[in-house]
Amino acid sequence: LLLRDTGVTAEPSQQSDTAAAQKAQDVCQPHHIHLSVGRIQNSTHSSMTVSFSISSACVGKKGPGKKSIGSVRLIGEGKDDDFLVISDGNNTKSYDAMSPRRGIKRYYSDLYYHFEIDDLRPDKEYSYECLLFKKDDMSSQQYLREDKTTLEISGDNTGVIARSDISTFTTPPAPGQWHSSGRTITFAVLGDLAAKEHSKKTIRHLDRHSESVDAILFAGDLAYPSKDHDNWDKWMDLMSKRDFFNAIPTQIALGNHDLDTYKHGWIYDINESVEIALAYEHRFQMPQIRPPIRELASLKGFTTSGQPTDFVPYEYGNAYYSFTFGPSKHIVLSSYSSFREGSLQHEWLLSELKSVDRSVTPWLIVMIHCPLYTTFKTHRREIFITEAQAILEPLFVKYTVNFVISGHVHAYMRTYPMAFSRRNPRGPVHIIQGNGGKAVCEPYYNETVEEWVAVRDQSQYGYGTLELFNSTHAMWKLIKTGHDEGGEFEPNLNLLDEIWVRNQLYVEEMSVNKDWEDNL
Secondary structure (H helix, E strand, O other): OEEEEOOOOOOHHHHOOOHHHHHHHHHHOOEEEEEEEEEEEOOOOEEEEEEEEEOHHHHOOOOOOOOEEEEEEEEOOOHHHOEEEEOOOOOEEOOEEEOHHHOOOOEEOOEEEEEEEEEEOOOOEEEEEEEEEEHHHOOHHHHHOOOOOEEEEOHHHOOEEEEOOOEEEEOOOOOOOOOOOOOOEEEEEEOOOOOOHHHHHHHHHHHHOOOOOOEEEEOOOOOOOOOOHHHHHHHHHHHHOOHHHHOOOEEEOOOHHHHOEEEOOOOOOOOOEEEEOHHHHHHOOOOOOOOOEEOOEEHHHEOOOOOEOOOOOEEOOOOOEEEEEOOEEEEEOOOOOOOOOOOHHHHHHHHHHHHOOOOOOOEEEEEOOOOOOOOEOOOOOOHHHHHHHHHOHHHHHHOOOOEEEEOOOOOEEEEOOEEOOEEOOOOOEEEEEOOOOOOOOOOEOOOOOOOOEEEEEOOEEEEEEEEEOOOOEEEEEEEEEEEOOOOOOOOOOOOOOEEEEEOHHHHHHOOOOHHHHHOO
16 A cells, blocks of 8 residues: 655654653664565566564564554655555565474564565665554554555654664666666675675675675575574574665575475474475565465475475475566576476476567576586585476577576586587576585585586685676676685685676677687
8 A cells, every 4th residue: 555655754752752662663673674676677667675574572462563564665856756655464474483493482583574666667766764653543544445545644643663764775777778877787696695704704795895786696595594593583684784785686596495494393203294485485575476385395305404305395486586677687496396397487487488588688697596517516416406407408598598697506616608518609607606605615526627617616705796788798707705714625816707798699690719718
């Protein structure tokens, strides 16, 4: 429900000068604020999803926000750009569960709000704040009226319990367009982060250099919760300390550690079925095709460390989706939802690939947690890799995918443009960016580098940037943020990976020679 803002807002001091009001502000402060690109991106309209959470201590039976409703206020340049987006209850989520790591103590999550705000203009900066209102102060007549979605609010009924600081975001350029300022479009690429010391170094570096970053492509394995929801909270706390988290949309590919396995009882038995992606679906909202379908999964399908051994019953939702960002089309796939022929994900992927208009979005980027190619020893025999090579690679080659971005392997690798285990100037560039902070510890499968591998490293942490200059040229950079001083492998301090990539779609129209190949 959109409510037009008349410009009269209520500061906490206007509501009450008592200690109770300040306590409510502290307990109910919106936190873990983050963004995702919305589903609507066209020549005249854009959308952005703003997510935040309110603590269970606030919204519980005895909390100051037990009768409250969340909102996001957009602050535009003029009166017509100022409006509130009020929750209708369908965009709120919370959950509770138990896990072996917590003993008999049950975990109660925050209340998560996800607001997909549409009717925005492409390539425009908006300021916003997240608020929690007293529900009783909002007229029931306003909530029940269905004939009008834009309603005025005044100071008499804007009882704000708590509010966040004001942040800003910029909507993506319209499909096929670039920033009106002439600025290039840049994506930061991140994977396998966790909440360790090197994780902190990576996101601190990203935060300091985030001014030119338009969106973050996160190749999965975020928090490494290990069946403990408190680890999700610690990870969200870590990310929320950095300004980029509430200013730049983060697009996520499902990782195996994001699946995790949870149950409502205490004792785990191998014959039991458990919930998957419980926290992942509640805490984030990607530009979903449809609501998620999550069935219980048998524990027999997981190793003792939580690694799935076969595809899991998880479709749509945050599992797989697509979005457009100016001149680039992004397809985000799930390594762990079936992509075999005839599956829901496979049929959806075929439809997406066929519908891409490369005259509008000349760059086609796929993100999937498990790589199709790896030079490292770990994980290489998993079906999520072997079957992706057999089933997905022919599609990626046929439709001239430019980049396949992955994580999963705790190391770094970039291939030459390749197809079917051979260098091919029309094939995708495969990137493993699994060195965000969890570990860098992967031994090579062969001491001799495969002919399709351009750069590989097993010793340094970091992230990547993909900068689109025009429809034919992009630049890829590896950003190093540290190495394991006591690690197994000697750090390659001379490692440098900064290269121009020419769009494979146009490679036949260019002069392809050895010098060009050596530059990739």
